[in-house]
Amino acid sequence: MRRxxxxxxxxxxxxxxxxAAGKIGFIxxxxxxxxxxxxxxxxxxxxxWQDPQQEKLDRLRDRVIAWREQLARGQDxxxxxxxxxxxxxxxxxxxxxxxxxxxxxxxxxEKKNEFLAEIASxxxxxxxxxxxxxxFDAVFLLTAQPMVYVSEAADITDEVVEMYNQRYPxxxx
Numbered sequence: 001m002r003r004x005x006x007x008x009x010x011x012x013x014x015x016x017x018x019x020a021a022g023k024i025g026f027i028x029x030x031x032x033x034x035x036x037x038x039x040x041x042x043x044x045x046x047x048x049w050q051d052p053q054q055e056k057l058d059r060l061r062d063r064v065i066a067w068r069e070q071l072a073r074g075q076d077x078x079x080x081x082x083x084x085x086x087x088x089x090x091x092x093x094x095x096x097x098x099x100x101x102x103x104x105x106x107x108x109x110e111k112k113n114e115f116l117a118e119i120a121s122x123x124x125x126x127x128x129x130x131x132x133x134x135x136f137d138a139v140f141l142l143t144a145q146p147m148v149y150v151s152e153a154a155d156i157t158d159e160v161v162e163m164y165n166q167r168y169p170x171x172x173x
Contacts, residue, residue, distance in 0.1 A: 022137030025156040027127050029141050033119050035161045037170040042115040049111065053104050060097040067093050126164045130156060 033039040067090035074083055131139045134156075142155065 023135055025131060025134075025136045025139040025154050026142040027123065027139060027160055028143060028155065028157045029120055029123055030143055032123050032157050032161050032164070033116060035157075036119065036123070036164045036168070038122075038164075038168050039115075039119050041170045042119065046108075046111055046115070050108065053108075057097070057100055057104060060093065060100055063093045064090065064097050122168060123160060123164060126167060127156070127160045130160055130163055 034043070067086060071083070071086045071090055074086060078086070127139055130136075136156075139156065142157070
């Protein structure tokens with residue numbers, strides 16, 4: 001009899017768990033950041049910053065290519081001293097390009113993190129407010145955990161984006 005009691009209790013607990021779990025929601029934070037008006041405005045600023053940086057990198061890359069082409073053309077006809085000069089110039093141009101690319105990537109990551117952190121924090125606050133107002137027991141970030149299935153009804157991203165845009169309107173819109 002005792003052997004049957006433990007499995008019966010486990011079965012009863014497992015069947016009761018879904019009812020005890022309560023109302024659960026999920027927010028796709030990355031999507032929310034890209035959908036809120038403030039996020040779109042910040043992405044626009046980031047793009048405006050990126051464009052001249054990318055043009056600078058393109059010019060530096062073009063210099064490297066030009067030096068490589070000059071080096072290839074001079075392999076058969078140039079003096080060893082002339083080839084050495086072209087090789088040094090190509091190396092200097094390549095280093096300048098690589099340095100600028102690393103600086104660009106580092107600064108881009110910093111800029112993204114700056115504005116993403118601020119907006120993500122606000123999305124968390126709005127999500128918390130929405131969850132409390134709508135009697136959710138728990139709200140999770142959708143991309144934080146690998147999920148097998150999430151009901152569309154449990155995804156509250158759109159509602160949080162709407163509340164966010166009402167709470168934090170972007171000036172000029």
